[in-house]
Amino acid sequence: MIFKIEFRFKVDSFKKLIMNRIEEDFKEWILDKNHPCMMAQTVFEQEAIVLKDYSKLADSANTEQILKDLYEYIDKYDFDSNSFQSFIAVFKDSKIEDEKEFEQLLWNQLTELSQHDKYSWDKTVSSNPENENFSFSLGEKAFYIVGMHPGSSRIARRSPHTCIVFNLHFQFELLRKMGVYHKVRNKIRKRDVELQGFINPSLDDFGVLSEARQYSGRATSKEWKCPFSK
Template identity: 55%
Template sequence: MEVMNATRNRAKKEKLNLKKAFEDFIIKDNHPCIMAQTVFSMDQVELNSYSNFGSTETAKQLIQDLEKYISNYDFESNDFKTFLAVFPDSPDYSEIEFENQLWKQLKNLHLVDDAEWDPEVSRDPEDEHFSFSLGGRAFYIVGMHPGASRKARQSPHPAIAFNLHWQFEKLREMGSYEKVRDKIRERDEKLQGNINPMLEDFGSNSEARQYSGRAVGKKWKCPFHNSN
């Protein structure tokens, strides 16, 4: 019993330390994404840590947590929440290495996901209306890691933020989307010194190009391209 309690307490402490590190990254360091600042300041972030970034075993655990997150989400509320998967034991990645691991993890998530693709978005990563679907819901994926070239993506540890696509549609419904978008881009340009060349509105180009945070050219092909 004492060993179990010690293990449980250690895990709890590690999770609190991870959350503090990401809170500092978003709030203390004045992250350009005001939506990220909002969910962290209101304690609306579900943070979980995982090992073996990219693996099938991690995908099985992660899809269960995402399904629980979706089932507990209040879609009638105007409050937003983010699911954050952190991989603290990962090595230092180059941008290419991180991109490869990110898409490997997403592909394995898709393989263990029993739900149908969200009908509100395209399942073709070449399509301008593509969005990644998990648990029957579309998500905008934000990959982050210490080796990212964009400062806004230089998180304390490799991580994936899963933001429900529904949240962006809700912002449009509330008439706030353009204002929030423009403010984030303005703050990101001030932080970096230039505009993120990958940022485009949904429906302008496939958002798959934005997921890893790496600037990719027109000839870039999504690694998920041949998946069904």
Template identity: 55%
Template sequence: MKVKNEEALELNPSLGNSCSLIKRDFEKFILGEDHPCIMAKTVFGMDQVVMSSYPELGTEKAARQILQDLENYIETYDFETNDFKTFLAVFPDSPDFSELEFEKKLWQQLKLVHKVDDCDWDPEVSADPESEHFSFSICGKAFYVVGMHPNSSREARKSPYPAMAFNLHWQFEKLREMGSFETVRDKIRERDKALQGDINPMLQDFGANSEARQYSGRKVGEEWKCPFLSSN
């Protein structure tokens, strides 16, 4: 089933969980509860989420499908407007991951997507996950990746199914251009603190530290090393 533009949530019904259930559960998670990310609320509220489901997280089959779907997502993205759109990859039939297991699977999946992607790294960002200017590149475009799963210690990441949200790095630069980045950032952090009692300790502005540390949602120490190398 393909969902039309007026309902931009796009789901693959071939897996065990039904399209309508996945869509409803994610809408409840973002819109029906006190979710702190106002950007997520905006794109869900405006039906600006392209959502697809895949086999178990961390597989090459899923990597090829994600790459193809992100190619289509980029091709249809309107870079001339101020409207934002998120790509959400959902893995509804994955097992019940711990935070560490999810982190390993997330990076395994990203490594496999990179393996089948024949595009050069986006020159606007670094391919070195240790760099403060790192951002993950797919199809020649930089993305900020938000990992979510039911066992996350952060309420904002405790999604109904394991999932990865792909947000174009361009969107954050657009917010800066519009003069809205700091306002949006501060509002999200304020809401996150109200929800959980503290701000996500991993969140930092782009250029302050590698954003790779933020992708899985797990709190990591200074000794943490990203398992991804673009040369792999």
């Protein structure tokens, strides 16, 4: 019995050490390397992130745990405050060969999450990825998805570990209510151009083109079809 307790303690300590290392990798990338997204810098400076590792992207064995953690994240989120927080699902053991592979795995993961989601789609957004008002939904809350991996062609998406960032759409609407959305957006895009030399061609404002084409970070053509349907 004592051996089991000691073994479990050592395993838990090792997992905590790994997570601390992963979190430090992201902090260094976002803060020390002056990432162009000021919102990302803010949440890391304020330690307003929930960061979890699920080993492999699009592994069906992890779907229920990711959902459970996202539900908990939504339940604990303070929708009455002006603070911001992001949920980052890390897949440290996923080695991505190219952007198309990542895009497919990303949508496979999102599809599995959607299929297991016990809640209705957020009524404030469309569930049709071809619709200009589309946004991904889990737990009846709309999310703007940011997929990132070390091999991304976009420097700002070239994360130290493969991951999916779940940003509540509520936060973007809050910026609009505060009257600073366009100011923040323009500054982020300006910093991204300074870093990369040109803006991400897939970027557009919500309600103009479906944001689905932005999720993977890969430049997509007008003929691109989203590999997801509700």
